[in-house]
Amino acid sequence: MSFVSTVTGERKLRADAERNRRKILDAAAELFALRGIDITLDDVARHAKVGVGTVYRRFSCKQELVDGVFEQHMADMEAGACAALAVDDPWQGLVDFVASTCEQMAVNRGMGEVFFSCDEGREQIACARERVAPLVEQLITRARDAGALRPDVTANDVFTVAKMVGAVIDFAGPIAPDAWRRYLGIALDGLRSEGAARTPLTEPPLTDEQVEAAKVAAAGRG
Incomplete structure (x- = not known):
């Protein structure tokens, strides 16, 4: 794999990670506004339509x-x-x-x-x-x-x-x-x-x- 391909791949991964993080934050904001902070990371994952592991990788708690x-x-x-x-x-x-x-x-x-x-x-x-x-x-x-x-x-x-x-x-x-x-x-x-x-x-x-x-x-x- 060329250096250019490697750099491009890393940038795509970072962009995907940031999109997922934004999606998680937006979903959490909606749930917090409607239900308060007594929700779980699993609730946020379902609302964001991402895997639970994706949420836990970005927010440990x-x-x-x-x-x-x-x-x-x-x-x-x-x-x-x-x-x-x-x-x-x-x-x-x-x-x-x-x-x-x-x-x-x-x-x-x-x-x-x-x-x-x-x-x-x-x-x-x-x-x-x-x-x-x-x-x-x-x-x-x-x-x-x-x-x-x-x-x-x-x-x-x-x-x-x-x-x-x-x-x-x-x-x-x-x-x-x-x-x-x-x-x-x-x-x-x-x-x-x-x-x-x-x-x-x-x-x-x-x-x-x-x-x-x-x-x-x-x-x-x-």
């Missing part, structure tokens, strides 16, 4: 796959925090960032699970989180210094509010996909400084029928 899928989401969150810092109104910048984070969780079930889980075994996500954390601190400090945020609010308070909204997304999402926006607005009012204007509630409250339907849906998922 599910943590590596989660890293590969959600690293971009964390990078998007970092970009969102930077954009929020560029907003002239410090309060609106903070609101934009929190709302954007919650919106990602609303459309991607796995995002919320990763966001609120520990980073053990997920080095890329841990590094991305370390980049986002100081930006969030800046958003909070800006809003506090502007007198728009209660002086006793911390980054962990904002993190926990997002977790609370995540619970609303899990409960009401199948019945009223945008209901979380109403409850985020109510929670944000609790973070505002005394005398500040109330957050407009753009979504209606859940009806009795929607609450019952959400209960049934939650029982089915359980």
Whole structure:
């Protein structure tokens, strides 16, 4: 076999490997968004229509796959925090960032699970989180210094509010996909400084029928 043929063959193998890796990541992203991260590499292989061995050759464990899928989401969150810092109104910048984070969780079930889980075994996500954390601190400090945020609010308070909204997304999402926006607005009012204007509630409250339907849906998922 000639040198040229050998090089061409190696390039083809690398291209095939990259296509398979992309196919696996795309399949995992779809499954994580729909079902959360409680899936197996075998599930991903079936969804990607590749052999199980192909998945295991590229990702030795599910943590590596989660890293590969959600690293971009964390990078998007970092970009969102930077954009929020560029907003002239410090309060609106903070609101934009929190709302954007919650919106990602609303459309991607796995995002919320990763966001609120520990980073053990997920080095890329841990590094991305370390980049986002100081930006969030800046958003909070800006809003506090502007007198728009209660002086006793911390980054962990904002993190926990997002977790609370995540619970609303899990409960009401199948019945009223945008209901979380109403409850985020109510929670944000609790973070505002005394005398500040109330957050407009753009979504209606859940009806009795929607609450019952959400209960049934939650029982089915359980």
